[in-house]
Amino acid sequence: MRLINVRPDRGTALFLAVLPFALVVLAYILGSAERLAENPDDKLLPSLPSLGNAIVKMAFTADARTGDYLLWTDTLASMERLLSALAIATVVALVIGVLVGMLPLVRALLAPFVAMVSMVPPLALLPILFIVMGLGEESKIALITIGITPYLVRDLAMRVEELPREQMIKAQTLGASTWQMMVRVVLPQILPRLMDGLRLSLGPAFLFLIAAEAIASDSGLGYRIFLVRRYLAMDVILPYVAWITLIAVAMDFGLARARRALFPWFGGAK
Structure with a gap:
């Protein structure tokens, strides 16, 4: 065999x-x-008992100075930034991606620009964002958004262009307007692909999040990792890295299950 x-x-x-x-x-x-x-x-x-003690200290013991449970405080701060950026990127990518994929005029106008922007290393823009937007939450969210939006736009635009041309012709034959074709023909087929695109963007999104928090932040998972590295605190760094990985895996799993539940036909179509 x-x-x-x-x-x-x-x-x-x-x-x-x-x-x-x-x-x-x-x-x-x-x-x-x-x-x-x-x-x-x-x-x-560090040994496994040392890792366990560090987890107890960070997750289940209140900080003597602030009274916070640091792991959960850092997680909440990071997730607020990440989810805000993902929401913005999703809306922008959905609108621009569908328009670029559907309308030749918009494609001629924006496709070269989006392709060029997608080649700019987002981390190279971080100093500019900090100078223009300051060191607050806006610059961190902007970095994540800039980092993943161009790829989502290009991916969705290509998925729209791959839709059978016959569907558009039939819709026009039945009298559908451009708006109706967008809502009734394109969107239902693009939304599950958008969710898969988001799954593939989670890794880069976490990368940009950690980078922004490491450089200028007073809370967050990336901030904590780069803070304790000064003391070679691997017993804290390793659990934090594992925790970030678990969060990313859980988000990926949740998006996959949501896509199957909302669009059960999509797997068979592929």
Whole structure:
């Protein structure tokens, strides 16, 4: 039997999915034990009990100075910035992407500009944003928005252009206006693709969020990571990195489930 035709059963698939994570954890435990055996004060790979103590301290123990539970305070601050930027990017990308994809005049006007903007490294704009908008929330939200919106616009525009031309011709034959075709023909087919685009944008969005918080912020997950790095506090940094990853995975999973629930036909269409 050819390897391409071998499909694992459910139990085997679960084992294979868990195996890489187990190997990473095992490698960490062995590496940590070896380094701590040579130097008990080593901070690069803290032991699992040290990681557990740090999690308890950051998540379940009130800070002596502020009285806040730092992990949850940082998470709330970061999520407010991230969700605000994602909401703005979604609305802008949906409007411009559909218009660029549908209307040749708008495509001629905006497609080259959007393509050019998408090539600008967003992190290079961070000093400009801080100078123009200050160090407040607006500049951080703007960085995330600028970082992901052009890609969402281009992706949606291409998805609109890929829709069968016959659908537009039939709609016009039945007397549909441009607005009606946009609402009744294009939008229902583009919305599930927009949700998939958002899923792919989560990684860059978190990257821009952490970068903005690391440079100029007094709260947030990125701020905390870069604050404690001065003390080589890997027992705090590693749980924060894991927590950020879990949040991103949960958001990706939630968007995937929402897309399946709202547009059950989309999977079959693909």
